[in-house]
Amino acid sequence: MSRPEADAAGGQRRILIHDPTLRDGHHAVRHQLDRDQLRSYAAAADAAGVPVVEVGHGNGLGASSLQVGWAKLSDDEMLSVVREALQSSRMGVFMLPGWGTTADLQKAVAHGTDVVRIGAHCTESDVTERHLGYLRDAGVEAHGVLLMSHMATPAQLAEQCADLVAYGAQAVGIFDSSGHYLPPDVTERVHAITKAVDVPVIFHAHNNLGMAVANSVAAAEAGAEIIDACARGFGAGAGNTQLEVVVPVLERMGFSTGIDLYALLDAADLAERELMPAPPTISSESVVSGLAGVFSGFKTRVQEISRREGIDPRDVFFELGRRQAVAGQEDLIVDVVMELRNGVAVRPQDGPRREDVRT
Template sequence: MTLSDEGPRRVVIHDPTLRDGHHAVRHVLNREQLSHYAAAADAARVPVVEVGHGSGLGASSLQVGQAALSDDEMLSTVREALPNSKMGVFMLPGWGTTRDLRRALAHGADVVRFGTHCTEGDLTERHLGFLRDAGVEAQCLLLMSHMADAERLAEECRRLAEFGASAVGIFDSSGHYLPPDVTERVSKIVEAVDVPVIFHGHNNLGMAVANSVAAAQAGAGIIDACARGFGAGAGNTQLEVVVPVLERMGFETGIDLYRLLDAADLAERELMPAPPTIDSVSLVSGLAGVFSGFKTRVLDIARREGVDPRDIFFELGRRQAVAGHEDLIVDVAQELRSVRA
């Protein structure tokens, strides 16, 4: 275990329940739901609570789903409910713009995260420069990180840190990793940078908690997790599970366990029709290495075109589809239908 001889090592928990969870409910969380959960997470001393459309600032659209609330409404609601915790936001360059960043900062965002495809970290350079000049904490994560080897990920993260990122890391966007995969990649990144390393897991193969623990053992200082695993596809690392597991292993999170359990219970009651499960389609998504957030759209299009959603996922995997390639789902479904006609 990567723990200091001086005592337990601190791990910062970053909670994107109110952002990533939006993928699971077609982006329709309302003000009351956002406010109630944010207040519960704040009471539990969760360090950072992230909020927004599932695909981040400026992403509400017909292509990836229209949110029930605007970015302004979501941010103002959650900011009021967080007297202690930091408020985080997420942005995919291309979906969001500097104008969206300015509005998020005006609403009191404390932590801004950027996500790019695992080999395209350069897309964040201009935005990182803007936030550096504004004196705001900016973090960068590499999406679909299983599509690059450990050395390439470490090099991308090193450059992101040089651009000004205060923390860097990887998303297991499709829930494809096993613990040794995480250990290898996080260890390489930790060696390459002098800023905290982030790990964000998805649970398509049932490995999210184990992968998050492997990341912490390998030196990651920031671990993402959602209440009841609320998130795209099979869900994310389960917050109320990974925190006590990390604590039992000797890491410190600073989170109040009972209040965290209360927040998770509230999330299950108020945010979701049911907690995420590893169903057949989510499992195939993980095996195929396809973005978990495609699940709802794949199911809708498969039903409409009369094809098997599992076939769509495996074909998307063969084509190395990534977030932003939503239009490819329709093309694949129609081609599969024509083949079977």
Template sequence: MTLHDATLRDGQHAVAHRLDAAQLRAYAKAANAARVPLVEVGHGNGLGGSSLQIGQALLDDRAMLEAVRDVLTHSRLGVFVAPGWGTGRDIRDAVRAGADVVRIAAHCTLGDVTERHLALVRELGAEAQAVLLMSHMADPGRLAEECARMVGFGAQAVGIMDSAGHYTMRDVTERIGTIAAAVDVPVIFHGHNNLCLAVANSLAAVQAGATVIDACARGFGAGAGNTQLEALVPVLDREGHTTGVDLPALLRAADTAEDRLLEHGAPTTDSVSVMSGLAGVFSGFRRPVLRAAAEAGVDPLAVFTELGRRCAVAGQEDLIADVVRLLAKAAV
């Protein structure tokens, strides 16, 4: 069982991508002391993600990696790349800066876009992983086909992200079980907590065959947050799944995250989070939706409902303004 700590990447969504070098370093050092297998670092949307449209990071990609590289003496360093934002140059720079694992992400029906990126990662000698985003938008069979295709491109681990926090345990069991039966590499699951099911869904994923599970300290992540790492570890241990993580040290790392990273408190499952999860909308839309809805005086729940109807995905943040204008006009 390998735990993939995304606190310093997915957690960036919760603070508008503004973590500084001292914050990154403090948490990375604590996670390393807890013997967390891998720490993922970067902009919330990965390498090359810093932009006016989706949020500018305080530091560039290389500065973030350099801030943590020397303190990760046990933990491996991971990065996340979505083709269209991250480029081959970004991947080369990240590997030069010490990235051990490069995870390539694609929309759940577009695994073919990972081919060139995966080949480059393998060429550079880093571990190549691949994940499907917004995976609730495809059925188990299609997800398995896409994962098998990415294994053919060179992925050494594949899996799915519940980017909208939409799944129940049955959804996870069906999808992970089908993927695990279709590939011969480790299977990944990444959960979000919009319906307060992230830990339960992660356990269901393990029981269905996943061996790489993503989680964050205090659930620090987009929207309602991710699977809570310091809760997941003892649950897995109680169910007989060895993680190799030092739990007392992990609890101290979670306290470090709360003290140093959670400027506005830990993510919570509120009414907006529930509606976002039910509508199947990317968790990273939370902050821009709330901001645009407040400025226009429209109901953010209605905005999420309409975005879900339009099947909006990450990178389509411009749809938020369109939907807000439509709802404001309808109200008038």
């Protein structure tokens, strides 16, 4: 993928918007979006000129399971429905090695997927090498993204992103998977990555501390060229960067997205009406999850298990953060809750835990 060039008419720097509403949003509804919901939103985003519409189980290709939730539809069904609904927008998918396999990628490519993202924990880029290599050989646009990126230093992230490029990624970037960052954190990390690679840089925010739009703007100003955002912020935990807000904000700041504002607002209205029981909010647990640096997708499971066992979910989030839990370690939630219930783990108010939440 080549770097976006300045808009020919006004000299504006182009920002490519990547919309994971139909993938990250799945976390908020237990992965239960149906055919009509997928089709209607994909068509609306396409009509607005959203460049990339991503679809799939919240945890990506091959992830539908008892551990992280069974999806209402199979990967094949989701890909088929969205592919048919898109006329101009490109279709994207996401995969985490360990959940998905090369066979899942082959099926996605056969369905006409245009952009494939391979994700990895922020210090484990090497697990993407095989899959990025396959996509490179298949001629499919491949992105490499680092999850839970607050757990690594800017220098480490830059090094990991350089490795992703070496493996075949045509764009690389970071996910603020727990909504932990403040704008200066984003600026420092994006600057470091842009100096280390010569491909577009991606930024994906969560809104646990209410910073998603501000962090996305900071990323764009620091040199990121691909910004992720979801309609009404529909996504895990407190949600993602709100698509219909960040686009006009970026445009007002002098960036060019190529998206039709009125059609985008219509798509967001449709998403609120048809995809979600209510738009994401920043709950007390979401704030604590962001402070503790815990994966946003843990929210529902933490709430359910904590309430069942009579444990304060805030204590669970801080303990998970202390243990540096990452996506895929959902079983650890049960362990922490039971240890808190039995007095094995120390509650934050009983010991020095607050320092663990600092970046």
